[in-house]
Amino acid sequence: MIANTFMYEPLKDIELDCKAAKRALAFYTAGMLDPLVFGDYPPEMRQYHGNELPRFTSEETKLLTQSLDFIGINHYTTLYAKDCIHSTCSSDGDRAIQGFVYLTGERHGVPIGERTGMRRFFIVPRGMEKIIEYVKERYNNMPMFVTENGYSPPEKEDEQEEDLVQDAKRIEFHKAYLAALARAIRNGADVRGYFIWSLMDNFEWVYGYNTRFGLYYVDRQTLRRTPKLSARWYANFLTNSGHNHVEDANPGSFKIKDAYFLD
Template identity: 65%
Template sequence: MFVQPKQGGFIGIVAQTMMYEPLTEFDQEAASRALAFNTAWTLDPLIFGNYPPEMRSYHGSELPQFSSEEAKIIKGSIDFIGVNHYSTLYAKDCMHCSCILGGDRSIRGFVYSTGERDGVPIGEATGMPRFFVVPRGIGEIIDYIQKRYHNKPIFVTENGYASLEHQQVQVQDLLHDVKRIEFHKSYLASLAQAIRNGADVRGYFIWTLMDDFEWAQGYGMRFGLYYVDPQTLNRIPKLSARWYKNFLTNSSLNSKENVYISEV
């Protein structure tokens, strides 16, 4: 907002988001609280000028108070919302029961999150712990943000699939990344439905173009559409890179090179 008068700027912030679903029928409020203590904690102050009421109701004066001048400065200070989204988890209420949350129960909103219910994963596993394949989640988190923030413009700034790691994985297997294609097709379909439902989504970015250094996981965690040879640094397009190119350009998928891609 501050650079608009002189530069015509368009400024936003990126929130790392998980979607949360109730673990049981008694955990509806816990799932809602988990969203507030994660996503809304980042966005509410910049849009409404205060912390989420869900946090205020539990923490009260423990939360910092914005002065009237501070609230005036930060309220409405972003033009768009960036969303990093990969997965969905179950939420369990820990307000009145013992949960293994460590020392940050209040920061977690007194909610225990898990990727399993009765031993059954919420979705197919990926190479990143707690990142399960749950396509409906991206549509649901976009719907949550759309309704809470009056359909402010949204950019999906990160969405991607980490390959499952194997000890003796061959390069050719890494290049034939069918699971990554399936992931992006299903997540994009869910995102498209959210757009049809009215969400003002302006962009979508895959994480990531090339295999990269993923924090503590280093080069062993592969999200990229391009394989990077660790010895030569040569970049080789995976099957997903060719599929995504065809998706973006609406190209014909009838050539021999793309026969399998069209079947995925």
């Protein structure tokens, strides 16, 4: 089972928003995973939806419980969460199906992280460590794979191929997110693998071909594929060659090369 996961942080350092962030995790992440691990929807969802949620029979619960071999985590970004139960919110958050939580990428007009080519995706590496820790604690450290993690740059007019293949920002993104993942692994998370989204530029749903996540540039006229700078960096990283290993930016730094986890 693969879950599309965001991490959530309180918009304000108050108890109501802290509870809202936890509620968002329960609705958006545990809402998918709890039935397949525990055989029922999260208590946080039952509290607000009650009998609106399906009730599993004892036989269904038996079939569902612990029916996963591993948990797949798609993770790109982190958002702020604001309580909408005891606070006034716009219509975007004032809905039971969303846990009465308003989600935003900005606080007082300041984005939570550097913007990317996706409207609600920001660069927030700490979110990777936090979401892995959340899944580890909630699901008794079931084996995990990071099945998607990647970066698309903001679109610019008149960009040429030579500009798109010099993607230093994508390298910075993956270095930072891999360092955060390594911290989670060193803290005991059973992460078995990590997959970059994506190998090459592709059709990104409603964003079409203009949003580019690939390590390889694709010429849409000829379909010729050209490795970007990030493809060469990642190849060196995986083979432990060169000097492109990730350094943790925090005190007590370490190198990811000392914590390889794809056994």
